[in-house]
Amino acid sequence: MVAKQTPKQKKGGATPARPEKKSSAGFYLILAGVAVAGAAALLLARGGDASAPENLPVSVASTNVQGSGAVGISTEGEGAPVTIIEFEDYLCPHCRDFNAVSGKLIRREFATGEAPLVRWVVYEFPLGQTSWAPALAGRCARDQGAYWEMHDVLYARTEQWASESNPNGTFIDFADQLGLDTGQFRQCLSEREHLSDIAAARKYGESLGVNGTPALYLNGRKLTLRTDADYESLKALILEAAARADSSAGATGAASDG
């Protein structure tokens, strides 16, 4: 009997194990509490966000391309019923993804032709120091009427220039491939005269409360990137806004006729 008890005690018998078990139970309770609280917080954060798009402030100058002294870069179509303002950063992966598909398709489908439905206005919103150089390249291409071409190339070939400490040589290659006057383009880059335009564009964004990119506004309403900015959602929003503008124009016409 005694011989059987000795090894049991050596292994840590019932009496000394009790406080250990008690503290283990307490620890696992704390862990479970944190797990439950964390899961609840994740669920609540998701639920609370559902109403966010409707609650966003509608304080944007809806159709004014010249905002707070900043000059946006716009597609054709001054009288278009829908204006989309985009704040972007060429180094932002979400901007690249958005412009690779939805942005490009929407611009091609709705912002071209004789009477486009959409006027697309871009303002640069450089998030980091390295984002200024491509923004400048875009502005310099714009001087030669090739903004959108450069815009698309900069996004499509980000990996070619993003890691360079001075990517201007690559930008000049892009300009050459686009058939631009590389001398003029090079001079524009080196004079950096458009930096003040980009700074003004960023300041304009800040004044509207932009805190990330891409930030999109459709006729003054801030869109939520996660839910509004895929091609189908954006298309539906554009058609809805155009129909609304059309019906209100009709009502105004009828009133003035009467």
Add this chain to the structure above:
Amino acid sequence: MRHRGIAVLALVGLFISAYLLLHSLGYYGDLICGTGSCEVVQTSEYAVFLNVPIPAWGAAWYGGMLVLALMAAARPGPNGPGRLVALGATAGLAFSAYLTSIEAFVLDAWCRWCIASAVITVLMFCLAAPWRTLRSSG
């Protein structure tokens, strides 16, 4: 005891990473950020590392640290996984310092969730005490 503390902190960090990861995958709209600049940080080029979103790295690290800390708590002593916890905590602190320096010196923008994560990482490092653990087991 300290490994249990690390486990609790890792679980909190795991939820923060999960929130940021779900946001980057499109499950949430705007981040709940208060007065910070979360979107600036989360949409910057530095929000992705080796083609994987930073929150996914964070979730993997916190998840790994949680498992290791639970194992170390269950099997204390120099032969247990305490050394791995210490090494993981050191690596986490180094990466966190890199990300915080990006916020401070490159983006000039602060994300509260990232700061919270950085604080948790520092606390985990202090609890893991690699200067003690690695020396005693070496």
